[in-house]
Amino acid sequence: MVDKELMHRDVVPLNEADTPSRDRYHWYHSITGKVAIYLMLGILIAYGVGSGAGVFEVNRISHEQWFKQAATNSQITSYVIRNIYTSVTVKSNHEGQVISIESELPLGDDETVIQTGFNPSDMLTLVSTQTHNPAWLLLYDTKQGFTDTENGQKITIVDDSPNALALEEYYRGFATIGGKEYFVGSIPIVNLSGKLIGAVVSSIGERDALSATHNQLLKNTLMMLILILGITVVVVNWLVRNLFRPVPRLIQAVTLIADEKTDHVTPFQNQDDEIGELAKAIEKLRVAMVDRGYLQRMQEMAQKMEYMAHHDSLTRLPNRVAYRNSIDDRLIKLRTEGCIFNLLLIDLDNFKPVNDTYGHVVGDELLVESAARLSALLHEGDIAIRLGGDEFAILQHVHQDSISEAEALAQNVLQALHHPFACSGHIFSISCSIGISCAPRHGNTREDLFAHADLALYTSKSFGRNCFHFYSHGMTMNPSNNLQFSQEIENGIRNNEFFLHYQKIVRIGNGSTEGYEALVRWQHPMRGQLQPHHFISVSEDIGLIAKLGEWLIRSACMDAAHWPLNKTVWVNVSPHQLRSPGILDTIRSALQDSGLEASRLEIEITGSEQLDREDTLPILNAIQALGVGLVLDEFGTGFATLDYLIIFPFTHIKIARSLIDVLDKCEDSQVLVGMLVRYALQRGLKVTAEGVETAQQYEFLASLGHGEVTVQGYYFGRAIENSSVTMELEQEKMEVTCD
Structure with a gap:
């Protein structure tokens, strides 16, 4: 069962700094960023299409108005000319628009001035007064083209008309006059034979003045776009905070579960939407992980307790409990399968002086190194055991001959433990004493084998240590041994x-x-x-x-x-x-x-x-x-x-x-x-x-x-x-x- 206290724990708010997902990708890879980008793109496209259509429509209407105004000014100009020059006639199209003026004489020669009393400047001034814009009288020469009668400047067309001589016919569009661009209406002047002799031009204004309104419209459109984008940012931010705020938190919740951190209850489970359903699913996963973690910890604890119960905490070798279990298993195999084995009891010589002199830290290092050296000597089927203190044991699996194999292993142990030890900066040598009992030759019970190996170990110590002995019948361990050995030494000297x-x-x-x-x-x-x-x-x-x-x-x-x-x-x-x-x-x-x-x-x-x-x-x-x-x-x-x-x-x-x-x-x-x-x-x-x-x-x-x-x-x-x-x-x- 899941821990009830854990299940009812309050939701702990997660710090943004603790959100691992935010550092893993850029903001534009997140749902929030994508939604913001899509909204921005949609607004830009919609506004671009709308503003483009508006600009196009404004341009169209503006040009229509410019053309109508130019036509009106041309009509006014032709009207003024007909009132002044009675000898001229006009030619109109089907819409009634004057498209040419016929005159026997050029309008600006001396004879026409005498007849009418108006020179060209007076006539142009009267036209400008009526149209509120400048007007020009042009003379045409096949070599020079159209030139101003007053200053002799050449008039050029600036629009996209492919006809460089557009002024030879009725024309509405932009022209450069005196270094400035005007939108003009031009009526050609021909003689009675139809030959082009000039043109009268009236403008509706300069290009910059005419484009001011258009430019203002574009500026207003740009300002409106910036305003709409700003409003969009605010709206997107609001949407993100209210619609997508749970997403990073839920991502973090899943990440924590993946990292086996199941302390926090999943938020947003009370929402009545897809987010709430997702949060509930994540919470089920968290609960399952809590159960799994609890069982895993129990299993690990059981394994650890099992290991601690059967192994020495210092050397990591099997301990006395493991020794009893192992030797019992080998005795069973001895009876059922005939698998023989040897028991070697090993006692470190001079360990107590080292421990007393250098302290327990050095003594512990010595024991750990001794255990490592013993483990390095083992073959398949052998087990090294720490019985306690400076006492070790080896259960040796015998392949052929128990005596020869025990002797070889004992010699290796003596040599390995006699090699100098380096512990905490101190270098010293020790030795060991070994007692050996062979199963079933020296016993077929755990107690007999251990007692006989212990007697053999005592014998090795009695013989000066740093040696090994097999158990033999008649070995005893009593105070009389020392007395007997003492007498033997005295007799030896004598x-x-x-x-x-x-x-x-x-x-x-x-x-x-x-x-x-x-x-x-x-x-x-x-x-x-x-x-x-x-x-x-x-x-x-x-x-x-x-x-x-x-x-x-x-x-x-x-x-x-x-x-x-x-x-x-x-x-x-x-x-x-x-x-x-x-x-x-x-x-x-x-x-x-x-x-x-x-x-x-x-x-x-x-x-x-x-x-x-x-x-x-x-x-x-x-x-x-x-x-x-x-x-x-x-x-x-x-x-x-x-x-x-x-x-x-x-x-x-x-x-x-x-x-x-x-x-x-x-x-x-x-x-x-x-x-x-x-x-x-x-x-x-x-x-x-x-x-x-x-x-x-x-x-x-x-x-x-x-x-x-x-x-x-x-x-x-x-x-x-x-x-x-x-x-x-x-x-x-x-x-x-x-x-």
């Missing part, structure tokens, strides 16, 4: 299960070996050789990092003491270990017991966690006071930023592996690395680029032109045992001696 590998660090300028970085390994009696990420984080969590770190520092110093005096050893120390109360004593005693010079030991501080200024700065200052170098590891990512170089007494930086990895692919990384190198060298710091694996990366670093920069990575060799280091250094010594 039983010499831990050992060191060393990776070479080379100077770009001359290719010489500057020293080696100590990398700890664990030969676990049950699990085989373990990398640091399998046990360092766990050691920090269970409080054994200080004991393990003490072993590492002492062992590295003992090995390096047997190297040449110009070789340095780098030892990694975590921020957790820095906070242990015996770190200074550990370093001091390691140097004393091994006999290693303090300048040949450099302590690497990883940037995985934020350094507290109040707690860490005194410790670093004390270490530096011993003469030991301080290296800021993973510089350019994570917490290892430029402000650390200002706050803490670092003497050496290591540019992060993640920046070096893309040197040969990303121009921005090249610019950033170049800037970091120049900045560090200007501050008097040593610079090492770690993770160099290709010739292109090495060549770019060499192109910076700083021979004091050092590099390390697989391009120069993998980490090796101390015995191999000794042999390598002996070989280098022999080569130098030979050179």
